[in-house]
Amino acid sequence: MWHSLLEKKILTPVDHFFADLQAPKTEEEKAFYATLMAISREGHLCLDLEYIPLPFSEPEWAEKVRRGALMIQESSPHVRFYKNLCYLKRNFYYETQILFHLQRLSVPLPKIEVNLDSSILSQEQREAIEKALSYPVCLINGGPGSGKSFLTFHLIQAMKKSLGPATEVLLTAPTGKATIRLQLLNPETPCSTLHSLLGITSSKTWMQGKSYVEADLIIVDESSMIDARLFAFFLASLRIGQRVLFLGDKNQLPPVEPGAIFADLLHLIPTASLTHCFRSNQNEVIPLAQNILNGEIVLPHHEISDSIILHLAQCYYPQPSSKSEGSFAFDRFVFLSPFREGLFGIHQLNEKIFHFFYDKLKSNELLAVPILITKTTQISNVLKLYNGEMGILWKKKEKSLHAHFRENVILPATDLPSHQLGYVLSVHMSQGSEFDRVALILPPGSEKFGRSLLYTAVTRARLKTILIGQAEVIEKTAQHLFVRSSGLRQRWQNKSV
Numbered sequence: 270m271w272h273s274l275l276e277k278k279i280l281t282p283v284d285h286f287f288a289d290l291q292a293p294k295t296e297e298e299k300a301f302y303a304t305l306m307a308i309s310r311e312g313h314l315c316l317d318l319e320y321i322p323l324p325f326s327e328p329e330w331a332e333k334v335r336r337g338a339l340m341i342q343e344s345s346p347h348v349r350f351y352k353n354l355c356y357l358k359r360n361f362y363y364e365t366q367i368l369f370h371l372q373r374l375s376v377p378l379p380k381i382e383v384n385l386d387s388s389i390l391s392q393e394q395r396e397a398i399e400k401a402l403s404y405p406v407c408l409i410n411g412g413p414g415s416g417k418s419f420l421t422f423h424l425i426q427a428m429k430k431s432l433g434p435a436t437e438v439l440l441t442a443p444t445g446k447a448t449i450r451l452q453l454l455n456p457e458t459p460c461s462t463l464h465s466l467l468g469i470t471s472s473k474t475w476m477q478g479k480s481y482v483e484a485d486l487i488i489v490d491e492s493s494m495i496d497a498r499l500f501a502f503f504l505a506s507l508r509i510g511q512r513v514l515f516l517g518d519k520n521q522l523p524p525v526e527p528g529a530i531f532a533d534l535l536h537l538i539p540t541a542s543l544t545h546c547f548r549s550n551q552n553e554v555i556p557l558a559q560n561i562l563n564g565e566i567v568l569p570h571h572e573i574s575d576s577i578i579l580h581l582a583q584c585y586y587p588q589p590s591s592k593s594e595g596s597f598a599f600d601r602f603v604f605l606s607p608f609r610e611g612l613f614g615i616h617q618l619n620e621k622i623f624h625f626f627y628d629k630l631k632s633n634e635l636l637a638v639p640i641l642i643t644k645t646t647q648i649s650n651v652l653k654l655y656n657g658e659m660g661i662l663w664k665k666k667e668k669s670l671h672a673h674f675r676e677n678v679i680l681p682a683t684d685l686p687s688h689q690l691g692y693v694l695s696v697h698m699s700q701g702s703e704f705d706r707v708a709l710i711l712p713p714g715s716e717k718f719g720r721s722l723l724y725t726a727v728t729r730a731r732l733k734t735i736l737i738g739q740a741e742v743i744e745k746t747a748q749h750l751f752v753r754s755s756g757l758r759q760r761w762q763n764k765s766v
Contacts, residue, residue: 270330271300279324280307291345293337300330301337305348305355312527314364314497314755315354322754354756360527363497367530368760370504371538374405378512381431390423391416397541398424401514402431404539408492408515408531411543412558413728417516420543421488422454424514428486439482441466442490443499445645445655447701449675451490462645462655463489463499467506482506491701492517497528497755520562522718522725523753525697533757554730561723566747570736573613573712575621577737578604581708582622582692586637599639599659600703604693605726606710613712615698619690630666638662639691640672641698646686652678657698659691696726705731711738711746719751 274280280303288302304325305316313322318338321331338355341348349361356364381402385395394416401407401424411417421440429436440451440460452460464470467481487507489495492515495503507513515531523529534540546555560566571577585602604622608614623638630636638661645656660674662682669682694702696709696718707730715722715738723746727734736743 291347295340297333297337298340300333301341304334305357309357309360309527312523312753314360314527315356317754318353318355351756351760360497363501364756366501367497367504371406374507374509376405376509378405378510383427384430385423385427391545393543393545394420397543398427400539400541402428406513406538408534408538408540409543410517410519410535410540412518412546414546415543416547417543418450418454418490421451425455425458432485437484438486439484440488443494444491444657444701446657447491463503467502485511487511487513490516493519493521493531494524494700495530496524496526497530498526500528500530520721520724521700522697522721528755529753533755537758537761553733554727557734558724558728561720561727561747564720564748566743570738570740570743573710573738578618579625581735582625585706599661599691601705603704604708604710605696605699606693607696607715607718607722608712609695613710615693615695618693622692623690632666636664638664640688641691641694642686642688644687654686696722699729700725702729703731704729706733708735708737711742713742715742716745716749718746719749720747721751723747
């Protein structure tokens with residue numbers, strides 16, 4: 270069975286190596302260690318022995334894992350147990366820190382009188398703001414177009430109206446793209462990425478324990494993207510008496526690193542839900558997103574091939590005949606893929622599409638190349654380009670001229686920070702972005718990401734989504750509900766830290 274799991278890449282050599290390092294005395298112990306490492310790589314915080322997840326739930330292997338866990342109990346320095354839950358030591362620490370700090374921060378605060386303009390906000394939005402200002406820690410969950418980011422302006426105004434203009438408010442998000450959007454909605458309010466806010470600049474920073482955040486209200490957007498480690502670090506930076514609001518969408522893809530903390534905390538702490546979509550231009554997208562959440566998919570698709578990808582690229586990336594005709598339009602269309610590597614991974618596809626256009630380019634013609642910044646960089650005293658920010662690189666044959674980013678941010682090509690081609694993005698990378706049209710490429714193997722992948726990709730589109738893949742792969746992806754395991758609910762209810 271070991272050979273079969275390795276051959277199918279369900280287990281990897283890293284899992285095997287980790288298991289061997291623990292000096293297991295039996296095959297059952299080795300199976301347990303390897304499975305625990307594997308599910309952590311998949312993003313689970315813990316292994317629930319009662320509900321061992323796919324693909325490890327095959328009866329023979331699952332029973333072997335359970336027996337191995339009983340043999341080990343507390344003997345391993347790298348494993349922690351809580352009832353039927355088994356953790357890698359680091360994941361148990363992050364989860365414990367989250368629980369501890371949520372309990373520490375959850376103390377009653379003075380009531381804030383909220384006076385809101387009922388002509389601008391819906392009843393649902395007014396109730397969400399009132400709840401957010403009534404508790405020290407609150408969540409607002411809502412899908413695309415439900416007005417989560419829009420609420421931030423009215424929330425800040427209500428807070429300052431009640432407590433005075435000197436009230437300190439900070440806006441933050443895990444990505445640069447999200448912070449840029451927040452800043453546009455709230456130009457008077459300080460806004461930065463979570464890493465910048467917390468001063469996380471290196472691996473050593475994670476070990477520091479002092480408080481970084483000083484504000485009366487901290488609003489965190491795109492909270493579903495925050496992994497357990499960053500969530501724990503952020504909560505540790507807060508003081509009793511502050512208010513913190515997490516905005517997010519529980520149905521989006523969870524973070525790359527372990528944990529799905531936002532979804533886990535829904536209704537454990539005060540939560541408001543926004544259900545109405547205000548974007549009339551998403552009449553096709555929103556019903557499709559709802560179908561996906563119901564495990565259905567009704568959209569026509571194209572069979573996956575290089576020819577259809579290059580055809581769509583030619584249709585939706587019209588090239589300018591002169592600089593004056595080019596437009597700052599990286600948000601009109603994008604390809605998305607679940608994978609970074611492989612035949613239909615983002616790196617190979619980006620190169621393929623770029624050379625498709627470049628090989629046709631004449632010496633006096635311009636090529637508009639979408640690019641993605643891959644490392645947050647301070648360009649000047651007032652200008653910062655964020656990791657994940659998109660722009661257009663203007664290029665002639667054998668010569669890159671300049672890059673155009675948000676509004677009128679223009680850089681010579683020679684001054685560009687670390688970047689990559691942006692014709693094709695990973696679905697994870699696209700979170701927090703919007704495009705008129707999205708083409709989602711689903712190669713075989715996409716099924717393991719489940720319907721949250723489909724939902725996240727589809728809701729990046731304002732107007733239309735194009736699916737590229739085999740019908741069987743699309744159907745299996747829509748039907749698979751991938752939920753990350755954690756002990757947050759169980760331990761919160763038992764008040765166990």
